[in-house]
Amino acid sequence: MKKHPQEISLKYLQLLAERYPSIQAASTAIINLSALLKLPKGTEHFLSDIHGEHEAFAHVLRNGAGSIWRKIEETFSNSMTKPERRNLATLIYYPEQKTPLMLQTVADADEWSRITLVRLVQLCRLLTAKYRRRTVRNFLPQHFAETIEELLYDQQGVEFKEAYYQNQIDTIVSTGSAQMLITALAELIQRLAVERLHIIGDIYDRGPGAHLILDTLTDYHQVDIQWGNHDILWMGAAAGSDACIANVIRFCLRYGNMETLENGYGISLLPLVSFVLDTYKDDPCELFTPKVPKDGNFTDQEVRLMAQMHKAMAIIQFKLESQLIKRRPHYRMDARLLLDKIDFARGVITLDGTEHPLLDTHFPTIDPAQPDALTEGEQTVMNKLMLSFTNSKKLQQHVRFLFSKGSLYLVHDGNLLFHGCIAMDDDGQFRGFDVDGQSFAGRHFLDRMDRLARQGYFATDNPEQKQYGMDAMWFLWCAPQSPLFGKEKMATFERYFIADKATHAEKRNPYYNLRDSEDSARKILAEFGLNPNTGHIINGHVPVKVFKGESPIKANGKLIVIDGGFSRAYQKETGIAGYTLISNSRGLLLAAHQPFESTQKAIFEEHDIDSETEIIHTYPHRMLVGDTDRGAKIKEQIEELHALLNAYREGMLKERCPQ
Known part of the structure; x- marks a missing residue:
C-alpha cells in the first residue's frame, strides 16, 4: 500500500529530494527498483572455522564452493570432455598463472584463445542473468568494460550481430589482448558466482594466514561475519x-x-x-x-x-x-x-x-x-x-573491519547465523546471566x-x-x-600441569545435546523473532565428526553445523576438510569438501577440492530478490519514492532543474 507524503515526514522527503530532485528521477528509480524485485535471489556462500588456512580459503572463494564447476558441467558436459572441463575450471580459478601454461601446450594459440574466450563469455552470460546490467557494469575492469559489455549482451541470431560478435573475438586475439581479457572474464565469473559471503566465525589461530584471509575479506564485494x-x-x-x-x-x-x-x-x-x-x-x-x-x-x-x-x-x-x-x-x-x-x-x-x-x-x-x-x-x-598490539596498523585495520562487518549473530532472510551456541539449561530453558x-x-x-565488546574497543574516552x-x-x-x-x-x-585426564575434560553446554531436538531449534528461532516453520539455524565452532557417523544436519533439518574441519589440525578427527553451505534461488545445498593440497597442485595438476553436494532444503517456488530481507528494504524505498513523487505532484515540494 502506497504511503501518502504526510505519512512520511516532510523533512525526510526533503533529504530524499536531494538525491531524486525531479519527478522523472523519482519515477526512474521506482521503475528500476521494482524490476530488481523480480530477479532471482543471488547465490550466497556460508563458511565457518577457517582457522588461518588461507590457501584453502582462497581456493574455495575462487571456485565458489564448487558452484563454478557445477555451471561448467551444466553448460559444457555435451561439448567438452571431462579433462577439458577440468582444465577450463582451473583456468577460471587461476587465470594469470594457468593461461601462460596452457598457451605453451596448444598447437594453435590464436584458435585456443578464440575458443576459450567464447566459452568464458557463455558462462558469464549464464551468471549475469541474476544481475541488473548496471550492477554487472560496476564489476567490469575499466579498460575492458565496453568490450565485455558488448560481448555479454550481444544478440546472437540477429542479422549482422553474429558477424559483429565474431569480429570482436578475432580482433581481441589479433591485437594480443586475449590473455588479459581471459583473466578479466575469469575474475568476473568468480565475482558473479557468489553474491554474498557469510563467515560464521573463527578466522584466527591454528593456520598461518589469518591476516591474509582478512586482507581478502576487506576487498570482498559483500560479506558479513559472525564472530x-x-x-x-x-x-x-x-x-x-x-x-x-x-x-x-x-x-x-x-x-x-x-x-x-x-x-x-x-x-x-x-x-x-x-x-x-x-x-x-x-x-x-x-x-x-x-x-x-x-x-x-x-x-x-x-x-x-x-x-x-x-x-x-x-x-x-x-x-x-x-x-x-x-x-x-x-x-x-x-x-x-x-x-x-x-x-x-x-x-x-x-x-x-x-x-x-x-x-x-x-x-x-x-x-x-x-x-x-x-x-x-x-x-x-x-x-x-x-x-605492539595497540599500535599495529594492520591489526587495527582488520579489527575495525571485524567490528564494522561483524556481530555475535545475524538474522538474515529468515535464518539465524551464529558461531557457537545459545546458553541453555538441561531442561531447555535459556540460561540467565x-x-x-x-x-x-x-x-x-x-x-x-x-x-x-564494541564498548571495549571504542570507549577510548x-x-x-x-x-x-x-x-x-x-x-x-x-x-x-x-x-x-x-x-x-x-x-x-589442567592440560599443562595435571596428569589425570579426567581434569582435562571440558563439558559442553546443554545446547550441544539439545540442538538435535527440533523443539529446541524452533524455540531458539522464535526467540530471535524468526518463523520456526521456515527458518534455519546455521552455526559452526564444534567440528562434525564424519568419521564417527555424525551428521551436520540436526533437529530434523532446522539446524546446520558447517564446521567440518577446514583447519588441517582437525581433519584427522573429522575425516573431511569442512562443510560450506550454499543458498541460491532454488534452496539450500550443503557441500562436504575433501582436503585441499596446495595452490601449486591446483594450478599445475588441476587438483580441485573434491566436494559432495547435498540438497537439504528446496524452496516451494524460486526465491526472488523481492522475497529476501534486501527485497523488504527495496519495497520500503519504493514506498518512500512514491511518497516523494506525490509530494512533487501535490506541490508540497518543488522540483529542482539541473544547472
Whole structure:
C-alpha cells in the first residue's frame, strides 16, 4: 500500500529530494527498483572455522564452493570432455598463472584463445542473468568494460550481430589482448558466482594466514561475519586487554604459529625473549614444547626457546586471568582461581576436594603469598606487548573491519547465523546471566555482550567503560556462559600441569545435546523473532565428526553445523576438510569438501577440492530478490519514492532543474 507524503515526514522527503530532485528521477528509480524485485535471489556462500588456512580459503572463494564447476558441467558436459572441463575450471580459478601454461601446450594459440574466450563469455552470460546490467557494469575492469559489455549482451541470431560478435573475438586475439581479457572474464565469473559471503566465525589461530584471509575479506564485494571465540580473542588483544594478549601469544607459541603475529602484524616478541633468557634459562620447559612438525623449519634451540616463552606467557596468562576473575565476581568463575588452589611447598593442587601432584613445580615468578601478582619483569613484558598490539596498523585495520562487518549473530532472510551456541539449561530453558540485579538470557544476553565488546574497543574516552568491555571480550573467549565458547571451563592449566585426564575434560553446554531436538531449534528461532516453520539455524565452532557417523544436519533439518574441519589440525578427527553451505534461488545445498593440497597442485595438476553436494532444503517456488530481507528494504524505498513523487505532484515540494 502506497504511503501518502504526510505519512512520511516532510523533512525526510526533503533529504530524499536531494538525491531524486525531479519527478522523472523519482519515477526512474521506482521503475528500476521494482524490476530488481523480480530477479532471482543471488547465490550466497556460508563458511565457518577457517582457522588461518588461507590457501584453502582462497581456493574455495575462487571456485565458489564448487558452484563454478557445477555451471561448467551444466553448460559444457555435451561439448567438452571431462579433462577439458577440468582444465577450463582451473583456468577460471587461476587465470594469470594457468593461461601462460596452457598457451605453451596448444598447437594453435590464436584458435585456443578464440575458443576459450567464447566459452568464458557463455558462462558469464549464464551468471549475469541474476544481475541488473548496471550492477554487472560496476564489476567490469575499466579498460575492458565496453568490450565485455558488448560481448555479454550481444544478440546472437540477429542479422549482422553474429558477424559483429565474431569480429570482436578475432580482433581481441589479433591485437594480443586475449590473455588479459581471459583473466578479466575469469575474475568476473568468480565475482558473479557468489553474491554474498557469510563467515560464521573463527578466522584466527591454528593456520598461518589469518591476516591474509582478512586482507581478502576487506576487498570482498559483500560479506558479513559472525564472530568466533578466536576472533574475539584477537579483537580483545587489539583493544588492549592484557588477558587477551597473553592468550593470543600463548596460543601462537603452543602451535609454533608465529606467521600472523610477527610477519602479518609486526608484533615483536623480543621483550618476551629477553625476559625468558634471564628468568627461565635453566628450565627446559619440556611440558611446553610447541606442537610443531618434527621435520619443520625450527632448530632444536629455537624449539627450546619457544617452549620457555610458552611457559612464561602461560604463567602470565594465569595471573592476569585470576586478577580479572576477582575484578568481575559476577562472572561466577571463582572455580578458575587455580593459582590460589596450589600448595607450592608440596607441589600439589586441590580441585573439587581432590589433590593432584603438579607435573612441573618450577615457578620462579610466583610469590605464594600473592600468586596472581606480576613481577616487575612480567609487567614490563606486558606493557611492551600491549604497545605492539595497540599500535599495529594492520591489526587495527582488520579489527575495525571485524567490528564494522561483524556481530555475535545475524538474522538474515529468515535464518539465524551464529558461531557457537545459545546458553541453555538441561531442561531447555535459556540460561540467565545476572548483573546489577538484572537477568539477561537468549537474544537479550547476546545483544548485551555485542554492545560490551564494541564498548571495549571504542570507549577510548572512558577508561572504566573500556576496561569493562575488554573484560567482556575475554569472557566471550572462555567463560562458561559465553555463546562463543559453550563449555564449563577452558582446561588450559589442567592440560599443562595435571596428569589425570579426567581434569582435562571440558563439558559442553546443554545446547550441544539439545540442538538435535527440533523443539529446541524452533524455540531458539522464535526467540530471535524468526518463523520456526521456515527458518534455519546455521552455526559452526564444534567440528562434525564424519568419521564417527555424525551428521551436520540436526533437529530434523532446522539446524546446520558447517564446521567440518577446514583447519588441517582437525581433519584427522573429522575425516573431511569442512562443510560450506550454499543458498541460491532454488534452496539450500550443503557441500562436504575433501582436503585441499596446495595452490601449486591446483594450478599445475588441476587438483580441485573434491566436494559432495547435498540438497537439504528446496524452496516451494524460486526465491526472488523481492522475497529476501534486501527485497523488504527495496519495497520500503519504493514506498518512500512514491511518497516523494506525490509530494512533487501535490506541490508540497518543488522540483529542482539541473544547472
